[in-house]
Every structure is written in C-alpha cells, then in structure tokens.
Amino acid sequence: MLLKSSPAAQDDETTNAATTPPRSEESQDEEEYTIVQTGSAATRRPLPKLKDLDDDEPLIDTTVALPLNSKKTKRLQKQQLKKKKRTTVRTETTSFLELPAELLEEVISHLIPTEISVLLRLNKATRAFILANETSITRSIIGRRYSILAQCFPLPYPLSSVPAETQAALLNPRRQELINIHRRPYQHIKPLDAGKICTCTTCLLAWNNLNLILDVAHFQPHLETREPIPMIPRGTAPEWNLALTDQHARVVEHAMQSRLVYASILQTHLASIVNTLTRQQRLRPAKSAAKHHHNTHTHSPNPPRPPKRLYNISTTDISAGTDAFLARAGPPSYEFPFHRDNYYTLQAYVPNRKWSESLKRWMYYDGSQHDKDLALARQWYLPQEGSVLTAPVGLEMTKDAAERAMVRIDKLLGTGNMREEGGEGGSVLPIR
Ligand SMILES: [Zn+2]
Numbered sequence: 001m002l003l004k005s006s007p008a009a010q011d012d013e014t015t016n017a018a019t020t021p022p023r024s025e026e027s028q029d030e031e032e033y034t035i036v037q038t039g040s041a042a043t044r045r046p047l048p049k050l051k052d053l054d055d056d057e058p059l060i061d062t063t064v065a066l067p068l069n070s071k072k073t074k075r076l077q078k079q080q081l082k083k084k085k086r087t088t089v090r091t092e093t094t095s096f097l098e099l100p101a102e103l104l105e106e107v108i109s110h111l112i113p114t115e116i117s118v119l120l121r122l123n124k125a126t127r128a129f130i131l132a133n134e135t136s137i138t139r140s141i142i143g144r145r146y147s148i149l150a151q152c153f154p155l156p157y158p159l160s161s162v163p164a165e166t167q168a169a170l171l172n173p174r175r176q177e178l179i180n181i182h183r184r185p186y187q188h189i190k191p192l193d194a195g196k197i198c199t200c201t202t203c204l205l206a207w208n209n210l211n212l213i214l215d216v217a218h219f220q221p222h223l224e225t226r227e228p229i230p231m232i233p234r235g236t237a238p239e240w241n242l243a244l245t246d247q248h249a250r251v252v253e254h255a256m257q258s259r260l261v262y263a264s265i266l267q268t269h270l271a272s273i274v275n276t277l278t279r280q281q282r283l284r285p286a287k288s289a290a291k292h293h294h295n296t297h298t299h300s301p302n303p304p305r306p307p308k309r310l311y312n313i314s315t316t317d318i319s320a321g322t323d324a325f326l327a328r329a330g331p332p333s334y335e336f337p338f339h340r341d342n343y344y345t346l347q348a349y350v351p352n353r354k355w356s357e358s359l360k361r362w363m364y365y366d367g368s369q370h371d372k373d374l375a376l377a378r379q380w381y382l383p384q385e386g387s388v389l390t391a392p393v394g395l396e397m398t399k400d401a402a403e404r405a406m407v408r409i410d411k412l413l414g415t416g417n418m419r420e421e422g423g424e425g426g427s428v429l430p431i432r
Contacts, residue, residue: 097125105133109140112321113264116141130260138259146266148323151364152352153210153266155256156203159196165382166374170199172381179204187232188215188340190245196253200373207252209351212337213269214248219343220275229340270323273348277313310347326350327362 096104108116108130116137120127130137142150159167169175176194183191183204189211197203222229232241255262310330311317317325326348333351337343353362 095125097129101129101133104129105137105140108133109137109144111141112145113138113141113260113267116260117264134258134260138263141263142259142266145322146263146270148326148350148362149266149269152350153213153269154202154206154352154365154367155210155262156192156206156252157198157200157370158256159194159198162198162374166378169377169381170194170374175199175377175381186338187241188212188245190249192249193253197256198370198374200370200377202369202373208336210252210255210265211245211248212349213265213272214251215245215340216337216343216346216349217268217272218244218248219340220272223343224275224279229343266323269349270321273323273326273350274313274318276347277310278318281309329355329360 096107099107108119111119116130120130159170162170171194176199179194179199186208189208192199192204192207197207219229221227230240232238251261251265255265311325311328313325330348330350332354333349335342336351337346337349353364355361356363
C-alpha cells in the first residue's frame with residue numbers, strides 16, 4: 001500500500017501518519033509502506049518504520065532541522081566564504097580616502113586637533129585632503145568642542161590684513177614709542193612683532209592671551225607635582241626663558257596662518273583648565289583616604305564633602321572633551337595673569353566675557369573691536385591736519401586694555417560702578 005496524503009495534509013503527515021492506524025490489521029505486516037517525503041530531504045527526519053510505532057510509547061515530535069555537520073558541507077561552506085571574500089574585496093573601499101569628501105570631513109572633524117596633527121603625518125594623500133579642507137574641518141571642531149574658548153581667545157590680525165593707510169597710523173613712531181612705554185615688560189610673554197602683527201589694543205591683548213595659554217600649559221607638570229616654577233630675578237633674562245617664550249610666540253604666529261594650530265591652542269587651554277579644576281581632588285585622595293582609615297572605628301555620620309568644583313565640572317563634562325561646562329555661572333577673569341606667580345592660584349582663565357545676572361548667561365564680544373581700534377588709531381595717528389595735536393595722545397594704551405574693555409561691558413549692562421571709568425569718550429563695546 002502506498003501511504004500518501006493530500007498536499008493540505010502534508011504538514012501533519014510526519015506525525016499523524018504514525019498515529020493513524022493502518023486500515024487493516026492483517027495487511028500491515030504483508031504490505032510494504034513507502035514514505036513520501038514532502039519537504040526537503042535534508043531537513044526532514046526519516047520516518048520511523050511503522051511496525052515500531054504500534055507500541056503505545058509516547059511520541060515525541062523531533063522534527064527539527066538537522067545541523068549540517070559533515071566534512072563535505074564544511075568544505076562547501078569554506079569554498080563559498082572564499083568566493084564571497086574574493087568577490088566583495090573588489091567592491092569594498094580600500095582606503096578611507098575613497099569615502100565621499102563630506103563624509104570623510106565629518107569623520108575627521110570628530111577628532112581632536114592633536115589627533116589630526118598625527119593624521120597629517122600618515123601619508124601624502126591624507127595630508128593633502130586635511131590641508132585642503134582645513135578651514136571647514138577646524139570650523140566644525142571649534143564649533144563642537146571649543147565654541148566658548150574661541151570667543152574668549154580671538155586671534156590677533158596680521159598687519160598685512162590692515163589697509164596700508166591704517167598700517168601707517170599703527171606704525172607711527174610716536175604711537176610705537178607710547179606702546180613701549182605703557183606695555184608691561186612681561187617675563188612670560190614675548191612682545192609681538194609690530195612689523196608682522198596688528199598692534200591695536202584688541203590684538204595686543206589677543207596676542208598676550210594666546211601666549212599665556214602656552215606658558216600656563218608648559219608649567220602644568222610643575223603645578224601637578226607641586227614643584228616650584230623657576231623664578232627669574234628682576235632685570236635678568238635667562239636663555240631658557242627666552243627660548244621658551246620665543247617658541248610660544250612662534251606657535252601663536254603659526255596659529256594666525258593655520259586654523260588647526262589655533263584649534264590646538266584652544267585644546268591645550270581646555271586641558272589646562274580641566275587639570276586645574278580637578279587637581280585639588282586628584283591630589284587629595286591619598287591624604288583623606290589615610291585619614292578615613294584612621295577613623296574607621298569612630299565612623300563619622302557626616303563625612304566631609306569634597307569641595308565644590310568651579311563651574312560644577314563633572315566627569316561627564318571631562319569625558320565629553322568640550323568646553324560646554326564653561327557656559328555655567330562662574331567667576332569672571334578680569335585680571336590678566338601678569339606673572340607666573342599667578343599660576344599657583346589661577347583656576348580657569350576665561351577672559352573677554354562678563355556674566356549677566358539678569359540674563360543668567362555670559363556676554364561675549366561681537367568681534368568688531370579690532371575695527372574700532374583701527375578707526376581710533378587712524379583718527380589719532382594719521383598725519384592729518386590738527387588730528388595729532390588734538391588727539392588724546394596714547395590714550396588707548398594709558399590703561400590696561402582688559403580693564404577698559406570690562407568698563408565698556410559694565411556700562412552696557414548698567415553695572416558701571418564695578419570698575420573705574422576708562423575715560424575714552426564713551427566708546428561702547430557691542431556684546432552679544
Ligand atoms: Zn588689531
């Protein structure tokens with residue numbers, strides 16, 4: 001007898017065929033049964049012989065796919081994998097430089113500036129791509145990581161970017177002489193080259209601030225290990241210091257040509273700030289742990305709380321690698337660290353901004369001050385009839401530039417009593 005089932009009953013056949021009693025008891029032994037496989041032979045278990053199924057043993061449905069585990073299938077699989085590899089390699093991108101430019105730029109702009117500097121040395125093609133797209137890559141990086149620091153630490157302008165007539169006003173010997181008289185001779189900052197860089201008040205201040213970042217960073221290991229910063233006796237100029245400040249000046253000059261170098265300076269300063277704000281707690285644990293161990297048997301119910309960090313900087317802020325935490329309320333940086341002695345107490349130097357109590361946010365310069373300073377220089381130092389004689393001689397250098405800038409902000413915010421008036425004719429610094 002041929003045991004067949006209709007297509008509709010095929011699925012049940014493997015299990016039901018066994019339980020369906022044969023039509024005739026006597027014919028069972030005589031007739032030969034042929035099992036018709038309806039599915040794939042490989043995935044079906046062979047049906048047990050019917051004579052074995054007459055027993056009343058409970059039946060277990062074991063119709064599962066058999067794992068392919070023969071030498072032959074393994075060999076086949078290997079061959080297929082090899083074939084696949086061979087064919088896919090040809091279509092895959094072999095170098096990240098083959099990615100679409102926008103995508104590649106996006107990937108690179110997630111790195112930090114020093115990582116990009118390393119990438120520049122990878123090969124010529126990578127270097128060429130980064131340099132060709134340096135402006136947009138660094139714009140993304142600065143926007144993502146250092147948007148606050150970039151506003152607080154603008155670059156000075158090269159003198160070549162200043163119109164020729166204004167250059168003459170800036171380089172007016174009488175003006176340069178006054179600058180030299182009023183400029184504080186800083187030990188830790190090399191004076192800018194007036195023949196290369198704009199010497200308006202804003203640019204002088206920008207130059208000093210960027211050089212300061214590099215000097216502060218240089219002495220971080222000293223502060224970290226509580227090793228005193230070498231003192232320089234007044235009136236002396238040791239070689240090591242000249243070399244150091246000269247090196248910093250060259251980096252800042254380079255930053256005026258390369259946005260990537262500028263972004264690296266901002267990265268450096270963020271690292272210094274984070275280092276400084278977390279140093280107290282990093283240096284403290286050994287002492288407090290020992291103390292805690294000593295007092296284990298007394299168990300103080302109120303253990304001393306760790307000191308609150310400036311800007312409430314958290315481990316999340318640190319791992320984010322951005323300056324976003326500087327947007328929180330904190331002390332303003334009105335005082336320029338004029339000596340390395342200031343580094344011991346310097347927490348976070350973030351100049352050129354003021355906290356607005358009413359708006360509950362920081363106010364920044366709008367970047368137009370350089371043009372205004374140039375206008376003043378033209379007004380006072382161009383050899384126009386009467387202008388030099390009646391001009392308030394050297395007024396722009398008679399007060400500390402940072403202080404005067406803060407006076408202007410104070411005036412705008414209606415808190416003019418905080419600082420002494422600068423006396424420069426009510427020039428108001430636009431802020432945003
Ligand atoms: Zn300038």
